[in-house]
Amino acid sequence: MFVPCGDSAPDLAGCTLLMPAVSVGNVGQLAIDLIISTLNMCKIGYFYTDCLVPMVGNNPYATAEENSTELSTNAEVYALPSRKLVALQLRSIFIKYKSKPFCEKLLSWVKSSGCAKVVVLSSSHSYHRNDLQLRSTPFRYLLSPSMQTSVQNKMQSLNWEEMEKTACIPEIDESELCVRIPGGGITKTLYDEGCSKDVPVAVLLKFVSEGDNIPDALGLVEYLNEWLQIIKPCTSVFISYFGYDKLSHTQRRKTKQIYCCTAPEVGSPQRVAPG
Amino acid sequence: MKISFNDKSLQTTFEYPPESSLQEEEGEAEESEEEEQEEEEDEEEDEEGRRETPEDREVRRQLARKREVRLLRRQTKTSLEVSLLEKYPCSKFIIAIGNNAVAFVSSFIMNSGVWEEVGCAKLWNEWCRTTDTIHLSPTEAFCVFYHLKSNPSVLLCQCSCYVAEDQQFQWLEKVFGSCSRKNMQVTVLTCRHVTDYKTAESTSSLHTPFLKALKTQNFREPLCCSLLEQPNIVHDLPAAVLSYCQVWKIPAVLYLCYTDVMKLDLITVEAFKPVLSSRSLKGLVKNIPQSTEILKKLMTTNEIQSNIYT
Numbered sequence: 001m002f003v004p005c006g007d008s009a010p011d012l013a014g015c016t017l018l019m020p021a022v023s024v025g026n027v028g029q030l031a032i033d034l035i036i037s038t039l040n041m042c043k044i045g046y047f048y049t050d051c052l053v054p055m056v057g058n059n060p061y062a063t064a065e066e067n068s069t070e071l072s073t074n075a076e077v078y079a080l081p082s083r084k085l086v087a088l089q090l091r092s093i094f095i096k097y098k099s100k101p102f103c104e105k106l107l108s109w110v111k112s113s114g115c116a117k118v119v120v121l122s123s124s125h126s127y128h129r130n131d132l133q134l135r136s137t138p139f140r141y142l143l144s145p146s147m148q149t150s151v152q153n154k155m156q157s158l159n160w161e162e163m164e165k166t167a168c169i170p171e172i173d174e175s176e177l178c179v180r181i182p183g184g185g186i187t188k189t190l191y192d193e194g195c196s197k198d199v200p201v202a203v204l205l206k207f208v209s210e211g212d213n214i215p216d217a218l219g220l221v222e223y224l225n226e227w228l229q230i231i232k233p234c235t236s237v238f239i240s241y242f243g244y245d246k247l248s249h250t251q252r253r254k255t256k257q258i259y260c261c262t263a264p265e266v267g268s269p270q271r272v273a274p275g
Numbered sequence: 276m277k278i279s280f281n282d283k284s285l286q287t288t289f290e291y292p293p294e295s296s297l298q299e300e301e302g303e304a305e306e307s308e309e310e311e312q313e314e315e316e317d318e319e320e321d322e323e324g325r326r327e328t329p330e331d332r333e334v335r336r337q338l339a340r341k342r343e344v345r346l347l348r349r350q351t352k353t354s355l356e357v358s359l360l361e362k363y364p365c366s367k368f369i370i371a372i373g374n375n376a377v378a379f380v381s382s383f384i385m386n387s388g389v390w391e392e393v394g395c396a397k398l399w400n401e402w403c404r405t406t407d408t409i410h411l412s413p414t415e416a417f418c419v420f421y422h423l424k425s426n427p428s429v430l431l432c433q434c435s436c437y438v439a440e441d442q443q444f445q446w447l448e449k450v451f452g453s454c455s456r457k458n459m460q461v462t463v464l465t466c467r468h469v470t471d472y473k474t475a476e477s478t479s480s481l482h483t484p485f486l487k488a489l490k491t492q493n494f495r496e497p498l499c500c501s502l503l504e505q506p507n508i509v510h511d512l513p514a515a516v517l518s519y520c521q522v523w524k525i526p527a528v529l530y531l532c533y534t535d536v537m538k539l540d541l542i543t544v545e546a547f548k549p550v551l552s553s554r555s556l557k558g559l560v561k562n563i564p565q566s567t568e569i570l571k572k573l574m575t576t577n578e579i580q581s582n583i584y585t
Contacts (some may be wrong), residue, residue, distance in 0.1 A: 003522050046522045050444035054515035056489060056529075057508035069502055071491050073518040092510070095441050097335070 002077065002109055004045040010079060012086055013114035016228065019088040019106075020121050021190065024183035025208040027123035030217035031224070032089050037061045038231055041078035041087055049075060049105065051098035055091060083230060086115065099186045103193045110199055117147060117200040119228070120190055121220055125183035126207040130166065133207065137161060139223045142179065142203040144194040151202065151227075158226055163205070181205065344398045344438075344445040358452030359394050359420060359430075360459075366428040367555055368461045372512050374539050375532065376464035377433045379547040382570035387561035390421040390431065396446065403436035420450075429559070434512065443515035451519060460494075461520055461527035462555055464547060465513045469533045473507050484534035484546035489517060494526040499549040503531060528553075541574050 004010060018035060020028030035041070037060075052074045062068035074092040079085065094102060110118055126138065140163040141155060155162070165177035181187045187203055194201030204224055208216045225231055346355040355362060371380040396418035399405050403417055417436030423429040438446050469483045486500035489509060503509070509517070513529050520527035530550050534543040545567075551560050560566070 048518075048522045053440045053510060054443055054518050055508050055510040056514045056517045056521070058489065058503060058505055060505055062505070068505075069490070071489060071517065071521045073521055091508075098441075 001048055001105070002045055002113070003048050005043055009113075010044050012079075014116050015079070015084045015086045015114075017086045017088060017110060017115045017118045018121065018224075019118065020090055021123075021185045021187040022090055022093055023123045023185040023187060023205075024125050025123050025210050025213035025216055027206060027208050027213050027216045027220055028121035029090065030213060031121045031220045032087055033060065034217055034221050035231060036078050036087050036089065039080050039083075039085070041080045041085070043070075043076055044079045044086075045077045046073055047075035047077060047088060047106070047109075049102060051094055051102035051105070052090065053092040053095060057091075084116075085230060094186065100189055100193075103186055103189045107190070107193050107197055107199050107201075111197070117202065118190075118194065119224065120187060120201065120203045121224065122181065122184050122187040122203055122205040123208045123213075123216065123220070124181045124187075124205055126209045128180075128182045129207055130164075133164065138207040139219070140164075140205050140207075142191055142205075144191065144199065144201040146194075146198050147200040147202050150200075154227060160226075163203070341399055342439070342442060344396055344442050344449050346394050346396055346449045349392065349395050355394055355449075358448065359450045360456060361452050363393055363422055363430060364428060365430045365456070365459050368430045368432070368459060369556070369559075370432040370434065370461065370463045370513075370516060372434045372463065372465040374435050375466045375534070375537075375543045376547065377435045378539055378570065378573055379464065379544045380431065380433060382544070382573060383548075383551060383563070383566040384431065384556065384559050385421070386566055386569050387559060389424040391424050392419060393422050393430070394420040396420075396434075396449065398436070398438065398442055398446070400437065400439040400442060402439075423559070438512045438515075440511075443512055446512065447515055447519050456523065456525055459525055460555055461516065461525060462550075462553070463513050463516050463527065463529040464532075464550065465529070466532045466534050466537065466543060467509070468537055469535045471507075472533045474504070481533075484532050484536075484543045486546060486549060487531045487533065488528060489531065490528045491517060491521040491524075491526060493524050494528050496526075496528070496554050498528065499530065499553050539574065541570065544570060 002009070018032060020026075020032045022029065055074045057072055059068055059070040059072055062070075072091070074090065076089050076091075078087045078089065088106075107118075124140075139161070141160050142163045143151060143155070163179055163181070166180050167173070167175045168178045168180070169175040179188065179191070181203075184205065187205065191201055191203050193199070204220065204227075206216055206220050206223070221231060346359060347353065348355060360368075369380065369384065371377045397405055398418070405417070418432065418434040418438075421431045421433075423431075432450075466484075469478075469481065472481070474481070487503040487507075488498045488500050489503050490498065508514075509529065509531060513531070517527055517529050519525070530547065532543060532546045534540065534546065536543055550556055551563070
């Protein structure tokens with residue numbers, strides 16, 4: 001459920017909700033971080049849910065001593081009222097069997113708060129691409145039916161490529177074609193929910209591999225920007241992002257794991273005596 | 276197939292689940308793999324969800340019932356009908372999670388006053404295998420709640436079991452309830468292994484054990500140590516408690532001890548000592564030298580002979 005920071009619920013009618021899917025390379029989450037910090041969006045509330053693994057840390061967008069001590073949780077909502085923009089940042093993974101309930105709760109909140117559309121930033125495994133996809137741009141989009149009528153023409157004018165349908169069961173030639181997003185986390189579920197519940201959902205994704213995915217996130221934000229024109233991506237913001245530049249490559253890879261606190265392995269000694 | 280990983284010094288037994296329950300717990304084993312595999316797993320899980328039969332749903336329901344968190348009163352052997360804080364209004368709540376934090380609280384706080392047990396949380400997961408009965412034997416009392424007899428609005432929790440991700444929200448509901456609680460302050464104490472600590476500095480300059488703190492927006496008191504720097508995060512039950520407090524605007528602080536010894540260790544426990552000077556704990560601690568003696572005794576009774584030659 002959405003819990004506002006202040007005493008009253010903010011008015012989100014007509015806003016565009018940007019959100020990540022926890023996906024390969026954490027590209028969606030990195031892209032949302034870039035948007036929130038560059039546009040200096042302010043926190044307006046929390047999405048308090050039992051569907052995500054709990055985690056806390058200090059303010060990742062701190063610019064000064066004063067705001068560095070604010071606590072951040074696993075699902076927070078930020079807003080830029082002047083541009084009618086709302087961003088939901090997800091910082092941890094879903095608890096088993098809870099991803100679908102989360103999508104349902106989220107989209108029902110989107111409907112009740114009157115958001116105009118939801119844009120999901122995501123990624124998919126680059127090694128799953130077929131021959132055609134290997135030769136083309138790594139960016140793809142998907143639109144739910146209620147978005148298609150208003151936005152399809154814009155996508156075509158931008159020469160964007162829609163996510164192709166591939167065989168539902170890859171090994172079988174005669175199997176049906178459907179949209180598959182390997183490594184995309186809840187992207188497909190959100191998209192399907194959006195289609196069935198008539199919520200305007202757009203998915204923007206990039207084919208990526210795990211590694212230092214900041215350039216992928218920058219690319220994804222530029223891709224989004226071609227359409228929504230919200231931001232001028234500034235590399236210097238990322239340089240100071242989480243003190244990222246001060247860490248070695250191995251540490252950077254580990255730092256990305258802050259977004260996905262992996263569930264403990266059964267039998268892992270580290271989890272035995274956590275005190 | 277049963278593989279046993281018995282290590283008394285870790286004070287817990289690991290077992291891979293028996294064949295018969297592999298159907299239900301397959302999901303948990305899968306979850307321990309890499310992130311990218313997990314996303315794929317999610318997709319497969321969603322497809323399986325669509326093919327789920329009534330039997331699958333029944334198995335999942337039974338597993339959920341087995342993993343339910345229950346609050347009991349051991350004295351009367353009854354369950355608590357309402358959340359703990361609804362039954363026992365609280366102005367100060369101290370939560371010790373993990374064996375070192377529990378030892379600290381036992382020696383320094385609980386020995387400085389008379390505390391009465393008001394409840395006990397019973398839960399089952401792969402690390403904390405309580406038997407499935409309404410009665411809790413003393414060896415299975417991993418999560419016990421007390422209040423101070425002289426001031427019953429001061430509550431204390433000693434939690435030495437691992438509360439799994441899917442149980443943390445339930446634990447919060449059973450303890451805190453689902454409504455916001457003003458006029459209350461929460462202090463959480465726990466440990467993490469120092470290898471979890473991310474810093475740009477050289478690790479040879481880190482002097483373990485050391486304390487770090489995280490606080491919610493409404494917590495106004497001075498801290499006993501420096502704040503946990505980015506990009507470090509906290510998860511598990513301490514994070515669940517702090518998230519709850521942050522969302523519902525309850526003043527709360529987490530004191531996190533980074534140590535290289537995760538088992539019960541005197542130096543690690545003593546690293547929590549700066550916390551005794553905090554406003555919320557100062558009034559609760561009477562005799563520090565005596566508490567230190569009690570702590571030393573606790574250490575020796577818990578020391579297991581680990582010499583393989585005897």
